Each structure stands twice: as structure tokens, then as C-alpha cells.
Amino acid sequence: MTHDESEKNDDFFLQNFLPFLLNQAAERASLEFQAVYKGRYGMLRTEWRVLFHLGLFGEMTAKEIGERARMHKTKISRAVAKLEERRYLKRTRDEADRRAEWLTLTPAGQAVYRDLYGVAASYDARLLGLFSEKEAALLRQMLRRLAGVD
Amino acid sequence: MTHDESEKNDDFFLQNFLPFLLNQAAERASLEFQAVYKGRYGMLRTEWRVLFHLGLFGEMTAKEIGERARMHKTKISRAVAKLEERRYLKRTRDEADRRAEWLTLTPAGQAVYRDLYGVAASYDARLLGLFSEKEAALLRQMLRRLAGVD
DNA sequence: GGTTAATAGTTGATTTTGTAACTAACAAGC
DNA sequence: GCTTGTTAGTTACAAAATCAACTATTAACC
Numbered sequence: 526m527t528h529d530e531s532e533k534n535d536d537f538f539l540q541n542f543l544p545f546l547l548n549q550a551a552e553r554a555s556l557e558f559q560a561v562y563k564g565r566y567g568m569l570r571t572e573w574r575v576l577f578h579l580g581l582f583g584e585m586t587a588k589e590i591g592e593r594a595r596m597h598k599t600k601i602s603r604a605v606a607k608l609e610e611r612r613y614l615k616r617t618r619d620e621a622d623r624r625a626e627w628l629t630l631t632p633a634g635q636a637v638y639r640d641l642y643g644v645a646a647s648y649d650a651r652l653l654g655l656f657s658e659k660e661a662a663l664l665r666q667m668l669r670r671l672a673g674v675d
Numbered sequence: 676m677t678h679d680e681s682e683k684n685d686d687f688f689l690q691n692f693l694p695f696l697l698n699q700a701a702e703r704a705s706l707e708f709q710a711v712y713k714g715r716y717g718m719l720r721t722e723w724r725v726l727f728h729l730g731l732f733g734e735m736t737a738k739e740i741g742e743r744a745r746m747h748k749t750k751i752s753r754a755v756a757k758l759e760e761r762r763y764l765k766r767t768r769d770e771a772d773r774r775a776e777w778l779t780l781t782p783a784g785q786a787v788y789r790d791l792y793g794v795a796a797s798y799d800a801r802l803l804g805l806f807s808e809k810e811a812a813l814l815r816q817m818l819r820r821l822a823g824v825d
Numbered sequence: 826g827g828t829t830a831a832t833a834g835t836t837g838a839t840t841t842t843g844t845a846a847c848t849a850a851c852a853a854g855c
Numbered sequence: 856g857c858t859t860g861t862t863a864g865t866t867a868c869a870a871a872a873t874c875a876a877c878t879a880t881t882a883a884c885c
Contacts, residue, residue, distance in 0.1 A: 539731055539743075540824075541815055542795060543802045544708055547701035549745065549822035555694040569871080581689055588833060593689075595699065600872075602835055624833040624880045645692060652693045655820050660813070665691055667814050670805050672699035674690075719841080738863060749843075752865055774850045774863040831882070842871070852861075 547671070558648050562641055571596065571604040573641065576613060576630070580638030584629045586619070613637060697821070708798050712791055721746065721754040723791065726780070729764060730788030734779045736769070763787060 539545065555570070562573045578590045587601045594601075605628060608614045613634030619625040630638060653661045669675045689695060705720070712718045718726070728740045737751045755778060758764045763784030769775040780788060803811045819825045 538792075538796070539727070540819070541799070543799050543815070544701070544705040546815060546818040546822065547697065547704050549824070550818040551694070551697035551701040552745075553822050554697050558694055571871090577689070586833080595702070597873080598834065599836085599874085602833095603871090606835090619833095622833085622881070626834080642688075646688070649691070649693050652821065656817060660817065663810070663813065664817050665693070665696060667806060667810065668696040668700040669690070671802065672696065672703050674699070721841090736863080747843075748864065749866090750841095752863095753841090756865090769863095772851070772863085776864080826885105828885085829883080832880080834878090834880105836875105836877070838873100838875085840871100840873070842869100844869080845867090847866070848864090850862080850864105853859085855856105855858090 543671075554652060558645065561644050561648075565640075566637055569604070569607075571600045572607055575601060575604045575628075576608060576634060576638055577641070577645075579614060579628055579630050580635065580642060584627050586625050586627060588625065590628075608634065693821075704802060708795060711794050711798075715790075716787055719754070719757075721750045722757055725751060725754040725778075726758060726763060726784060726788055727791070727795075729778055729780045730785065730792060734777050736775050736777060738775065740778075758784065 559570060562568045562570075568576070574594050574596065575590055578594060579585060582593075587598065587605060590596070591598050591601050605614065605616070609616065612631055614628050614630050616626045616628055619627060656664060666675075709720065712723045724744050724746065725740055728744060729735060732743075737748065737755060740746070741748050741751050755764065755766070759766065762781055764778050764780050766776045766778055769777060806814060816825075
């Protein structure tokens with residue numbers, strides 16, 4: 526486990542260090558897609574994620590989005606404000622618990638969601654094209670395990 | 676490829692969308708280790724990476740680090756400044772090309788590197804403990820392919 | 826029912842990142 | 856050797872993320 530000091534130019538460890546590898550892959554994999562929602566709608570990743578969740582799951586509270594996406598509530602709060610400002614979503618106070626509010630996409634927001642969903646799906650397919658069906662399934666399973674979802 | 680609109684509460688796609696999964700896994704996988712270099716030495720990820728590269732490869736220029744780690748030069752510039760301020764590295768002008776400078780760890784920097792290398796190695800081993808040898812090898816290979824290294 | 830604690834979400838201050846412009850040094854072409 | 860272009864690294868400014876403190880509301884407990 527100790528590093529051999531007499532030997533330099535050893536990139537064995539670096540090439541295999543999982544947090545580094547994961548980060549490189551994640552960064553690269555989100556780069557191209559980021560260019561789409563940024564370029565096409567001027568959105569940040571946080572905003573895209575919130576929109577995405579609302580598109581997939583329908584009505585949600587900010588808290589629920591935060592739990593699912595593992596995003597901090599301040600990020601969500603600001604993303605929601607931005608999406609509302611652009612008329613992509615609307616808020617409705619929960620009358621039973623007036624602290625919470627239900628978020629839903631407007632028709633305009635749904636249109637954006639559908640557009641980006643399509644782009645995301647084909648981008649995903651392209652990434653998965655690097656692997657066989659079996660490999661892809663295993664990869665996703667392993668990533669889920671690392672993420673602590675399973 | 677079109678999203679089925681009549682059906683809500685569909686988290687199938689989300690659970691499988693590779694950029695999302697990769698990001699979740701990467702974030703989770705770096706979290707605990709980040710706590711170590713941050714808590715123990717008050718370092719940021721950029722600083723840890725620069726230190727790590729210098730520890731692994733010995734003397735390097737900022738440019739080389741940037742290429743290997745795929746970090747932008749401003750990040751590196753600031754990380755180097757911070758590490759120098761803490762006396763973890765020293766700079767030497769390249770006399771043949773006076774624009775470039777060679778960076779090396781000081782003994783203090785090397786001590787930090789050795790400490791963190793040990794932590795990183797055992798942390799990595801723990802992560803890999805989630806998988807079999809075969810799976811782990813495949814995972815790394817797939818991540819490298821996604822990162823565009825291979 | 827009044828006090829205390831917890832929760833949903835927002836805001837402000839600080840830190841970190843990203844982008845563009847910059848300096849200093851080298852290289853190429855003429 | 857002088858212009859033009861390129862490169863290594865820094866700096867300034869804008870954008871974004873983080874952290875702590877805040878408001879408003881609900882829940883818990885005595």
C-alpha cells in the first residue's frame with residue numbers, strides 16, 4: 526500500500542484511481558449535452574435537472590426534487606426562481622402545509638422538456654453505443670451501487 | 676425515442692441516463708476522500724490534484740499537469756500559487772524557455788503527498804471492494820473509454 | 826394555549842470557478 | 856532584425872456554488 530519512492534513516472538495508480546476516473550468520465554459525458562441546454566435555452570445544469578425531474582415525475586415539491594437529485598435546497602431554490610422567471614414552471618402553495626409549494630411545468634416548460642428529453646435520449650444511446658448490451662447493463666448497475674442508490 | 680406523455684412517475688429513464696448516473700457516482704465517490712484532504716490540510720480538489728500529480732510524476736510544468744489532469748490553466752495557476760504559499764512546492768524557471776517553470780514538491784509537500792497517497796489507496800481499495808476483480812477491471816476500462824482516454 | 830423545536834424555502838455573504846484579456850517570452854518568415 | 860503569431864502562465868471581472876443565517880409555517884410537548 527505504500528508508494529514506492531525510488532520509482533517515478535508511475536501513472537499506474539492515477540489511471541486506476543476510481544474517484545479520478547469517475548470524475549473524468551462524468552465530466553466528459555456531460556460536456557456535449559450541457560452545450561445543448563446551455564446553447565439552446567441558456568440553462569444551467571441545476572435548471573436542467575429541475576426541469577427534467579418535473580417533466581419526468583409531474584408535480585413535485587422542491588424538497589422532493591432535492592432528495593431525488595441529491596441537490597442542495599439553495600441550488601434548487603435558485604433554479605426554480607429562474608425557471609419561473611422564464612415561465613417554464615408555476616408554483617402552487619400547498620394549502621394543507623403552507624410552507625411547501627407544488628411545482629409543475631407550464632406548456633412552454635413541457636415543450637422545452639420534450640425537446641431536451643429527445644436530445645438526452647439519443648445522446649444516452651450514443652454513449653451506450655460504446656458498449657455491448659451486457660456491458661451497458663453492468664455499467665449502470667455498478668454506477669448505481671457506487672452512487673449508493675442500490 | 677419520444678417520451679410517453681400519458682404516463683407519469685417514470686423514473687426508468689432517469690435511473691439509466693448515463694451522464695446523471697456518472698455524476699452521482701463520481702460525486703459520491705469523491706465525497707469521503709475530499710473530506711480528508713480538506714479537513715486534514717485545508718486543500719481544494721484542484722490543489723490535491725496538482726499535489727498528487729507532482730507526487731506521482733516528480734518534476735512537471737503547469738502545462739503538463741493541465742494536459743494530464745484535463746484542468747484549465749487558470750485552475751492550475753491558482754492551485755500552484757496556493758501550494759507554494761503553503762510551502763508544499765517550489766518553482767524553478769526553465770532557463771532554456773523562460774516562460775515555463777518546473778514545479779517540484781518540497782519535503783513538506785512530499786510528506787503530505789505520502790499521507791494522502793496512503794489514504795487514497797485504501798479508499799480506492801474500499802470502493803473496489805464493491806466489485807469482483809473482473810467487474811472492477813471492466814469498470815475502469817469502461818470509464819476510461821467514456822473519458823476518451825483510450 | 827404557549828413555548829420550543831423542526832421543516833420548506835429564501836436570501837446574503839463568502840468562496841470558487843469560468844472567461845477573457847493580459848504580460849512575458851519564444852518562433853517563423855521575410 | 857523586425858513584424859506577426861504562438862505559447863506559458865497570471866490577473867481581473869463575471870458567474871456560480873457553498874454556507875450560514877433568516878422568514879414563515881407546522882408539529883410536539885408540557
